[in-house]
Amino acid sequence: MQQTLGFVESYYIKFCKVLARFSKAEVKPSRELSDALEMLEWDIRPEEIARASRVVMYPTIAIFLLLLVVSVLFGLNPIVFIVLTAAAPLAANHFLSEYPKSRAKEEVLVALGNSPLIVAQLATSLKQNPNLEQATGFVAKYGEGRIARDFSTALRDVWVGKYPSLFDRIPVLAEKYGKWSEGFHRSMYLILSSFNERNARRKAETYNKSMEVILTDFVDKIKEYTASLHMPTLFIFGFGIIMPLILVSVFPLVSFFGGKLSLDTIAIFLLVSLVGVYFYSGIILRRRPPMLTITDIERDVPEGYLRIGKTKFPAVPFSIVI
Incomplete structure (x- = not known):
């Protein structure tokens, strides 16, 4: 699609x-x-x-x-x-x-921010009924984000005969996102491997393992990213704050001793420094790992209103009166 x-x-x-x-x-x-x-x-x-x-x-x-x-x-x-x-x-x-x-x-x-929820929905549905088509339909219906839409596409591909079964289509989905997330890749294959287990307890352990794997992968990548921010932070602080301050403070001294440091040179240096810090910050941010997406819970009452019984009132006038 x-x-x-x-x-x-x-x-x-x-x-x-x-x-x-x-x-x-x-x-x-x-x-x-x-x-x-x-x-x-x-x-x-x-x-x-x-x-x-x-x-x-x-x-x-x-x-x-x-x-x-x-x-x-x-x-x-x-x-x-x-x-x-x-x-x-x-x-x-x-x-x-x-x-x-x-x-x-x-x-x-x-x-991938929604991937832990997707894996949890898939595992929970399979715990209740070990039917992959039903579990995929559950994720496609109630899941959020692009991966949920891809599950819907996978289900449709099987229905139209593009793939023999979901056991052939789910690995394609796992490989697609596996290039970006090893945890999601392993979780999908763990769920598929659960159908080879005959023991109900072992099946449940495999489902739990699939959720543990993707959550552990999230945590490990966040820790690695956090640890890697030390040097970039020092670099941005140095070239974005310290170097311009040093240049501004040195300018009067250079002029006092007869040196020539034109305003054009200072302006170019500051501009290049600013642009460099901006692009370097963007590079660092693009290296960040996926973060868990917070589920958006719909409100019964619009923002700025409160409800008493079945009636909705503007919150500001009500607060002023109180």
Whole structure:
């Protein structure tokens, strides 16, 4: 099932398809890019994105070379445009090739946030009645998020004869998300292996083990991520706060001793530092593991109201009166 595309995603795909037409070179995309597009289900091949990311460098170089010439003709400082001419093509190439990976990571983080609940629903249903089709239907009906929709798709694929049974379709689902979560991968195969158990107690232990595995995987990854934040935090603090303060404090001393430190140089340094910290922070945040999704409980009373008996009142006037 193809996902509904947003404004940026839609124009990104169109832009890459147009650029890819200008190159017939055989470019082998990375495995990570292929996995990302498989997860996103976008209507574009990884080879097209790989070609587009190379082609985009040429017009980018031409544009910034033109700006560099204009800056020289008008007597502007060409240093900024020289730096941009060197950096912009690489940045454009990086954006086109990395954007699908970043979007896939975001999708996976949201989807896997519901995975412990999905496994728990599947295991609970199987404990009551060891029928995989019924348990899959239960998850498809009451589960939340993308994985629950994939369970619904799996059930439909079996009904239309695309797969012989759910025992052939569930492993496909496990492999799809197993690239991103080993815990979910193991939990799915543990649940499938429970059908080989004849002893009811062993079956129940396998179901419990499947839930334990995915929760342990969540906790371990969160601990690893937390432990890895020490150096990035120091780096962001140093370049985002300490270095600008040092530069501002040193500027009067340099001027006092006759040194030349122009405001343009300071502005460029601060701008580069700010942009660098911003992008580095984004990289660190994209490494974060999935987090448990809090179940949204619907309210009987709208926000800002209270109910007395069967009547609803605005909370603010009632609070003022009291």
